[in-house]
Amino acid sequence: MSLGSFIKKQFIDVLQWNEDAEGVLAWRFPMQDFEIQNGAVLNVRESQMAVFVDEGRIADVFGPGTHTLTTRTLPVLTNLKNWDKLFDSPFKSDVYFFSTRVQTGRKWGTPQPITIRDKDFDMIRVRAFGMYSYRIGDPRAFFTEISGTRDTYTRDQVEDQLRGILMATMASSLGGSNVAFLDMAANQALMAQQVYKDLATAFARYGVKLDEFNVASVSLPEELQAALDERISAGMKGSLGADRMSGFTQFQVASSIPLAAQNEGGLAGIGAGVGAGMAVGQAMAQGMTGAFAQQPGVPAAAPQTPAAPAQDSIEDRLSKLKGLLDKGLISAADYDSTKAELLKKLIG
16 A cells, blocks of 8 residues: 555544434444544543444443553454554444443333232232333443444333343243232332342343332232222231132132022022032031021031032033133133143143
């Protein structure tokens, strides 16, 4: 290359990013036909980092400060492009700037309910909403995993990616915990803490550092919420242990009696056949016996041991359960959870 052609080449003396556009997280310095001059100045402001990429490979990462680009500060590029030979091998490299400011007040939510496993209700569907904040913590990983070689990469684009990660992590975190969901719902800070730990790990893989995460509201499906409201109105108190769930089942049987009376065939018309009618009758008899025993002056009747009804096969119980669902006597959530328990017994 002649000295004249070398002088005519267009060189960049200063590389910097003023962050003129709002919401831009990654920005590529416009090179066009320019080349970086040996000794050029790279200005990286506070809350920024810069990445040099040569032919698709990350050559170096620069933090905040003023950097003079020489063969001493860029030894990797020196070996790649022979800067020490006055650009005998033309040097052009992409420079990407990344904003490391904390992105605050970002909203998250579950437009569609997510299904989680719970030790009290087995499988439930929940909606939740809240706020979170994050920033780019590792520009190298962020460039490799998410932003790539785009001219600009915005906050909205990265949050489209983070939303899916958040939903999947939340379902896994809540479902895998040993804390009952109702306990978490009553203590939203506990719920946020449980999700935060797993979500921070998931974000870190993509070079994103989770700063804060909180839960503003949690809601259950209408049918489950209605069942809980009924339980509260019936004066049932205490934790939701195994015996507690058994008590709630008895309460549901008692609540279904007025509905059964309106169906064709009375109690047997519930859809579970004679066996269900007998079970409901026994529940009524036990409830009435307990009520009379509480009246003053009325002797308590001697407890009678009912004859054990013949056990239906699991296939028959599944068929009857489907009948209850078709008649609208149980909710889809009750159907799904009971069906799962029966299939588990069947499969072993």
